Amino acid sequence: MLLQRARTTVTALSLVTIVALVAGCGGGGGGDSAGVSPQVVSGVAATGSPLVGQVTLRDSSSVRKDKATVIANDGTFAIDVSDMTAPFLLKASGSADGIDRTLYSFADKPGTANINPLSSVAVANAAGVDDPATVFDKPDAATLDKIKSGMPGSVNTLKSKLKVLLDGFSVGNADPVKDPFTADHTGLDGMFDNVKIVIAKGTLTITNATTGAVIFSARVSDIASGRFTDRDDDVPKAGPRPAAPTNVKAVGGDAQVTISWDPVANATSYDLFYTSKPDIAKEEDEDDDDKDAKRVKNVTSPFVLKDLVAATTYSFIVRAINNGRRGPASAPVSATTSATTPAPTIPAAPTGVSAVGGTKQATLSWTAVTGASSYNLYWSTTTGVTTANGMKISGVSSPAVQTGLSDSTTYFYILTAVNSAGESAASVQVAASTLPANAPPPSVPAAPTGVSATGGANQATVSWSAVTGATSYNVYWSTTSGVTTATGARIAGVSSPFVHTGLGASTAYFYVVTAVNSTGESVVSAEVTASTNAAAIDGAALYTSNCSGCHGPLATSSKRGASATAISDAIASNRGGMGSISLTPAQIAAIAVALQ
Numbered sequence: 001m002l003l004q005r006a007r008t009t010v011t012a013l014s015l016v017t018i019v020a021l022v023a024g025c026g027g028g029g030g031g032d033s034a035g036v037s038p039q040v041v042s043g044v045a046a047t048g049s050p051l052v053g054q055v056t057l058r059d060s061s062s063v064r065k066d067k068a069t070v071i072a073n074d075g076t077f078a079i080d081v082s083d084m085t086a087p088f089l090l091k092a093s094g095s096a097d098g099i100d101r102t103l104y105s106f107a108d109k110p111g112t113a114n115i116n117p118l119s120s121v122a123v124a125n126a127a128g129v130d131d132p133a134t135v136f137d138k139p140d141a142a143t144l145d146k147i148k149s150g151m152p153g154s155v156n157t158l159k160s161k162l163k164v165l166l167d168g169f170s171v172g173n174a175d176p177v178k179d180p181f182t183a184d185h186t187g188l189d190g191m192f193d194n195v196k197i198v199i200a201k202g203t204l205t206i207t208n209a210t211t212g213a214v215i216f217s218a219r220v221s222d223i224a225s226g227r228f229t230d231r232d233d234d235v236p237k238a239g240p241r242p243a244a245p246t247n248v249k250a251v252g253g254d255a256q257v258t259i260s261w262d263p264v265a266n267a268t269s270y271d272l273f274y275t276s277k278p279d280i281a282k283e284e285d286e287d288d289d290d291k292d293a294k295r296v297k298n299v300t301s302p303f304v305l306k307d308l309v310a311a312t313t314y315s316f317i318v319r320a321i322n323n324g325r326r327g328p329a330s331a332p333v334s335a336t337t338s339a340t341t342p343a344p345t346i347p348a349a350p351t352g353v354s355a356v357g358g359t360k361q362a363t364l365s366w367t368a369v370t371g372a373s374s375y376n377l378y379w380s381t382t383t384g385v386t387t388a389n390g391m392k393i394s395g396v397s398s399p400a401v402q403t404g405l406s407d408s409t410t411y412f413y414i415l416t417a418v419n420s421a422g423e424s425a426a427s428v429q430v431a432a433s434t435l436p437a438n439a440p441p442p443s444v445p446a447a448p449t450g451v452s453a454t455g456g457a458n459q460a461t462v463s464w465s466a467v468t469g470a471t472s473y474n475v476y477w478s479t480t481s482g483v484t485t486a487t488g489a490r491i492a493g494v495s496s497p498f499v500h501t502g503l504g505a506s507t508a509y510f511y512v513v514t515a516v517n518s519t520g521e522s523v524v525s526a527e528v529t530a531s532t533n534a535a536a537i538d539g540a541a542l543y544t545s546n547c548s549g550c551h552g553p554l555a556t557s558s559k560r561g562a563s564a565t566a567i568s569d570a571i572a573s574n575r576g577g578m579g580s581i582s583l584t585p586a587q588i589a590a591i592a593v594a595l596q
Contacts, residue, residue: 046183048193050075053094069358095520098485117197126150130202168237250335355432372417453530539590
């Protein structure tokens with residue numbers, strides 16, 4: 001499970017400049033002096049699964065200033081710090097997999113500051129304390145300076161003491177605070193899935209999430225003296241690496257190259273690397289990439305790489321991924337684009353657009369559009385935003401943090417992609433609500449009540465009463481009793497009544513339900529159970545196997561129209577030797593239905 005240094009899911013300072021607002025018709029947005037921030041602290045808050053909740057950032061000015069934002073569904077967050085004083089402390093409050101979490105991190109300047117169990121440990125260790133909460137709750141200049149100077153050493157000590165564990169997921173060189181990473185259960189995030197990291201009474205304990213075996217323990221303020229297990233079997237590891245792709249081919253075209261390769265056994269995805277320099281490094285190690293090469297993630301064969309320079313030779317390698325691990329690179333191949341470049345076409349509308357609110361800000365994220373050179377953002381405080389009536393912010397990049405917004409206000413957004421050929425159609429509209437002024441974060445909702453489950457034909461219907469403050473619900477299920485958020489299969493974002501389909505016949509299913517909001521996930525409801533109906537009896541098939549030899553095919557049977565009573569009587573009286581047939585009343589009834 002691999003943490004890639006080239007990942008670009010969250011990149012600090014990806015915002016370009018504060019750009020001018022060009023007012024469209026309508027959608028005035030009140031008195032906001034909104035713009036896009038050039039200075040943000042961004043990252044991912046995760047513990048294996050993304051944290052559901054909020055991030056609060058606290059600056060180091062003489063009169064402390066706090067800002068907060070809701071964590072996006074993928075765990076990402078970004079906070080405008082253009083009017084704040086570095087360094088910054090961060091606190092993420094919420095839940096993951098039904099467990100309440102409070103995690104901490106630190107940023108010495110605008111940039112990346114991931115929030116995870118290891119960042120919490122590093123902050124406390126750098127401060128020389130046993131509980132990171134004490135640092136965030138009562139920061140002082142001396143402590144902040146101590147953390148700033150001590151964080152690199154604390155991170156390196158953690159990497160050294162946990163080297164065997166980190167190497168098992170191919171992230172031995174990764175910085176858990178500053179390196180980009182994705183909450184996708186691979187790499188460092190995959191390691192968090194496989195261990196439990198707990199700080200209690202000043203002691204850090206890391207255990208195997210499956211076996212409960214203690215892997216590492218230490219005083220938080222003295223990680224260097226901690227003890228790592230000497231039992232290899234106690235340490236979880238990622239799965240085996242896939243092989244290098246073979247038969248890789250590249251064919252040039254008009255401003256594009258088509259790359260193809262043979263499938264690699266058990267590979268779940270592929271990464272493509274390319275450069276216009278004469279050679280591309282054929283890296284073997286998982287963490288190594290040609291630093292001059294560009295990376296395209298999650299490609300499939302054949303893959304068409306577009307928007308290339310005319311009459312230019314490009315070199316390529318492909319790497320397979322499985323179990324979150326990258327295999328060695330393929331043999332390099334090269335191809336040359338055609339001498340002329342076709343006229344560009346208008347890019348497609350952006351997809352994957354999301355918006356989350358914060359303290360006088362909203363953060364917009366989206367998936368990159370092929371062929372786009374920039375993006376325009378249109379916004380309003382009323383729904384139905386268009387490029388004609390929305391306020392326009394030109395030249396933004398993802399994630400874009402819009403600042404200067406009003407408290408407790410809902411803002412609506414659309415996005416367009418731009419290149420030299422023109423501007424795309426608008427994306428779907430998204431909305432985000434800013435946080436109330438000086439309001440504490442909402443509390444985790446209560447567990448759902450009134451939960452019931454009713455079985456049906458290959459399905460079960462689960463219902464529950466609405467929970468105050470909940471924005472969505474998760475259902476966890478199993479075919480064995482005692483369902484928890486850890487043992488059950490999760491179906492996220494459902495509403496009552498929820499119909500669970502595709503189930504086996506004559507099977508009991510067990511369910512619990514949780515309520516979710518921006519702060520976290522509730523404890524589970526009382527468990528309920530429902531059994532699906534028995535499988536339907538195929539009367540036509542039973543007739544063919546038991547009766548057609550004497551009475552002919554079903555369609556022309558001499559017994560067409562016979563009732564279940566008549567068939568039962570014939571069997572009971574052994575008419576025509578039928579007494580040797582062994583059928584249940586339900587099967588006889590099904591045959592009778594088929595004969596009608």
